[in-house]
Amino acid sequence: MHAMASPLLAARLLVLCLLCGGACAAAKRRYLSVSMDELLGGSSKKAHVDCPPWNKSEVPRLISRTCNGRPLPLDYLWTYGPAPSPHRPRGIPISYPPTIPPAEAPAVTIPDSTGTSLGTLEFVVTVGFGTPAQTYTLMFDTGSDVSWIQCLPCSGHCYKQHDPIFDPTKSATYSAVPCGHPQCAAAGGKCSSNGTCLYKVQYGDGSSTAGVLSHETLSLTSARALPGFAFGCGETNLGDFGDVDGLIGLGRGQLSLSSQAAASFGAAFSYCLPSYNTSHGYLTIGTTTPASGSDGVRYTAMIQKQDYPSFYFVDLVSIVVGGFVLPVPPILFTRDGTLLDSGTVLTYLPPEAYTALRDRFKFTMTQYKPAPAYDPFDTCYDFAGQNAIFMPLVSFKFSDGSSFDLSPFGVLIFPDDTAPATGCLAFVPRPSTMPFTIVGNTQQRNTEMIYDVAAEKIGFVSGSC
Template identity: 55%
Template structure:
C-alpha cells in the first residue's frame, strides 16, 4: 500500500441504505481513493462527519462532532414519516424514497456545476426495464423520474446512464442514476444521494451485477475528528466478523432487516421476551439517527439505565430524549455498557456515544434511545449506534455482519474516565489505512509527511523481528538512563533565565527508535525510510560506497543511495564553514589528513555506529516540497542492529537539524504519533500551522551550555481528575520530550504518587507480574471493557495534556510510566504518552504546543 494517498472528492453525496436510486445534479462523479484499495475486488470511499469551516455542518455534527441538535430530531421525525409512507408502498415507488438529510457526508468542495460533456449521458427510453424499476414516467422519448421526500424536498429529472468513476482504476460503465434538473428543498450542500438499498437501481445492486460483487460495507466515524469509509464490492474484512441473517420482508423490498433478540445493559439482560423484537423485525438504517425500540423494551432499558446512573444529577428532557443527566462538575463519567444481541449469536457492543448523546451542552448527556411511535411497524437501529464499527452487507449470502465493534469513546474533554476495550492495550495486526487528518488544521502551506510506527501495519519497512515488550523496555531503559543522567550532571537548579544542561547526543540503543517517514534523496529522488529522532541533529543514510555484501553496512529495504547518480550531490569540503561547524560538535569529526572531504562519525549507546562523508543534496519531503543543498551524512561504514532502516532523520535543535535546514519551516515543526495499536498513520509537518488556536503552549527552556534536546517544565500531575500532592521542587530538573524514548520517566517522588493514585482507581482489576521496569501491570482476562483513569500533565504556563487509553496511559496492560531512580534527574516524556497529540516545536518562539486528537 502506498505511503501517501490522494483524496479528491469531486462529488458530494448523501449515504442512505434505504434508497435504491442514485440521484445527482447534472454533474459527474470521480472519487480518487485508489491508494486505499486492498485488492482489485473492492473500492473504499472515505466518509466523514465534519465539514470545512465555511460550510454548514450536517445535522448531528457541531464543531466538536459530538452534539445532536434539534434539527436532528426534526430530521428523524421527517424520515420516520417517509419510512412509514414507504412501508405502505409495496411497489417501492421512487415517489416515496427515504429522506435526503444525511447522517454522513463526504466533505463538500466549493466548485460550480460543470457544463455537460460533449458526449452527454445516455437516457434510457421510457419503455426500458430500468425506467419501470424507477417508477418513471414518459416524457417524449425519455424516462423521467421524480422523488418526493417526507420534508417536502423533491428531485426530478431524467433517468440516465453513464460511467461512474469510483477510483482511477475502478469504474462502473452504463451506471443508471437520476440526472436531476429540478431539485427543491433542504439538501444542504451535498451534490446528490447514493442509494444503497436492495432495489435493482441502487449502487449496491448495480455493483453486484459487475465484477465488484454483491457486498458493501461502511464504518461511520464517531466524530468529525476522524474518517470512516464506504466499501463497495467483495472484500476480505480485517478482524473478527459476527454475522446475523438478513431477514426478507416482501412488504418492504428495499430495506435491510435483521432479527434483534435481546438487549444487555451492564451485564443485565433485559426481561423482554424475544418476540417483542422478532414479531416485527429490526430495520438497520444508515439514515435514521436514533434507535427506536418497542415501548416495552425501551421502558426496561430506560429504567435499568436510570438505576445504574442514580449517582448523577438528572436533567430536564430534551425533545424526544427523556432520560438526561447534568454532568457539570463531574471529573469522571462511567456508564453501563449496552449490547444488542441478534440472531445467530451476533453481539453488537455500542460505542460510548452510541449510548449517550450530548444535544447542545457538553455537560448535558441523554440516553440515545427512544420508544418507537405506535404506528411504526418495526424497530429501527439508527446510525448513532452503528458508529465506530464496520457494518458489512453481504447481499448474496443474505447476511449482515459487524467487525471491530468496541466501547472506545471518541474522547470528550469533560471526561476523566473512558470505557475502553482491553484489546486497545494490545498491539494491532490490522491493515494500514492512512488518514489525512492533519490537513484539517491549517497545514496547507506546510510540508506534510505520513509517519508510522516502525513495527506497525503502516510501516514501509516490515521487520521480520518480533520485538517483545520486555525487549522494547530493555532498549528504552538504556536510552532513558543515558538521557536522564547526562541531562542531570549539572546539578544547578533552573535560574530565572531557565538555563539548564541537557545531553548533547543520542546516547542509547539505536533500535529504541520507533517511528519512521519516507523521504527522497538526490536528483532524481531515491526513496529512503528514516527513523524520526528529536534527540539527533545530523541526518544520515547508507550510501552505495558501502557494499551490502561486506561487513561495512547492513541490509536495508530500499536501494542504497548512489551519490554518483545524483546530479545535485556534493561532498562538503574540509575548508568550509559547514565542516568546521560540524567538527565543533560531537556528531562529526570534521577533516583528517588523509581526505579533503569532510567526514562525520556517530556512535550510539548500543555500540552501533556510522561513519561517512558529510554531504549536500536535494531532499524531497513531499511532492513539490524540496530542500535544496540539504546537509546530511552519506554513510559508508555502519555497524549495529539497524534492522533494514535506511538511516535517521535528525530533528534536534542544532543547525544540522532538518527543522533548521528546511527554509520554509523557519525552525518550526510538529509531529503526531499514531495511537497504540492503530492501523493508521500519523504525520510529520515542517513549518508553522496557519492556525494555532487549538494548541496549548508551554515555554521551551533555554540551555546555557548544551542546547540540544527539547526541555520543558512540568508543574503538576492529576489522575482521574484529582491533582496529586507533589512538591514543586520534585520537577525542578525539568522534562525532556523525546520521540525516541518509549515510556515516560518521572522523578521518583512524582512516579510514586502517580502509581498510588492509578492503582487506587484500578483496584477492581487483578494485578499481574511486572514487565521489565514497569511495575504496575494488570490481568484483564475475562474483562470485555476496562475503565481507565485519565492522567493529566500540567506544564509551566498552564498547558495541560490529558492522556487517555489511546494517547498512552497504558502499554500492553501496564501503566506507561516509571520512576527514574531519584528526584535529582531530568525526566523524559516518551512517545507512548505523546500519541494522538500533535506536538509543535516552535524554536524561534521558544515554545512547545500540544493539540489533542490530531491523528
C-alpha cells in the same frame, strides 16, 4: 442475580465518584471511558506489528530510544545499570482515524508510521535523496541533529537495510561538503586528506555512523524539495539499527532538518504519532493549522539547557491524576528538567513522582482485577470480560499554567501478546543515572506535537491522528 448485581453497581458508582473527587458533574475532565474494542482495536486491527525479539545478550545497557538499541549520542551518555528484561513495551491503539492537517504554505506534510516492521520502536517517514530521487525510509528523532543514510561504496561497513543503499555517483546533485564550510564546523570540523568534511556520530551502546558530510537534494514530497541539504553519507555504520535506511534529525542544532528547512518553511515543525501500528500519522515541516475537530492548542514554553543544547525541554511542575494533584514538590521535576523525545519509548519519572502516580492510579482502579507485573511495568490489570474501562485522566502541568492531557493509550499499555487483555500503567521510575525526566513517544501518540522553535513554545493537540 439481581441481589449480586446491585452491590456491584453500587461499588462501581462509588469508584466513579472517587475518580471525580466528589464532583461527578466535572467527570469528563477527570476520568476517561474507553471501550475494550477501542483499546485492542477489534478483530480487524492488530494492535502491533511485532518487533524482532530482544535477547538479553543483544540488549544494550542504554535502551531508552528503540528496540534496536539506538540510544542517545555519546555526548549525552548515561548508564542505566543491568540489561533490562527482553520483553518489549507495546504502544496501545485507540480508534481515532488518521487525520492529515491542512498545511499552510509553505509547510509540507508527509505521512509517518511506526517502524516495528523494520525492527525499531521509533517512528519513520519515507523521503527521497538525489536527482533522480531515490526513496528511503528513515526514523525521525527530536533528540538528534545529524541526518544520515548509508552510502556506497561502504568503505567501512554497511548493515542490511530495507532499500538499496544510496549511490552518490548516480545523483546529479550530490556533492561533498568542503572543509572550510560552516556546516563542517557544526559537524565537528574533521577533514579528510582530500579536503572533504567528515562526520561521526557515536551512540551510547557503541553503535555509530561515520562518513562524508554531504550536500544533496532532499525530496520531502514529489513537489517539495530542499536543495543542498546537509546530511551524513554513511560509509561505516556499526551496530543494530534495524532495517531502516538511516535517520532524520529534528533537534535544535544547526544540522537538523528542522533547522535547515527554517529558511524555506519557517522555524517550526509538528508531528502526530499514530495510535495504531497499522495506521499513519504525519510529520509536518513548517507551520500548520491543527487537525480539524481539536479543541485548540495548548502551548507551553520551550526550554533550552546549556548542557543539552539540541534537546527540547519543558518546565513540568506537577502531575494530575483524576483531578488529584500528586503530592510531590515541583523541584523533583524542575531541578533536572523534563525532555520531550520522540525517540524514547516510555516516560521516565522521578521515583517519588512515579510512586505517587502509581498509588493514586491504583486507588482509582480498585474495581479491576490486578494482574502480575510485566517487567518493567509493576502495575497491571486483567481486563478480560470488560466492555469498557474507566480510568483517571492523567495530565502534565507546566509552570506557565498550561497542561498536556494524555489520551487513554498514553495511560495504559498492553505489553503481552499472550495475554491481550492485560493492561499496565505505561510509566516507569527514572533510574538514578538518568540525568532528567523524559516524556516518551507512548505518551505522545494520538497527539499533535507542535514545536514552534521561532516562538520557543511547544503545543499539544489531543486526538489528532
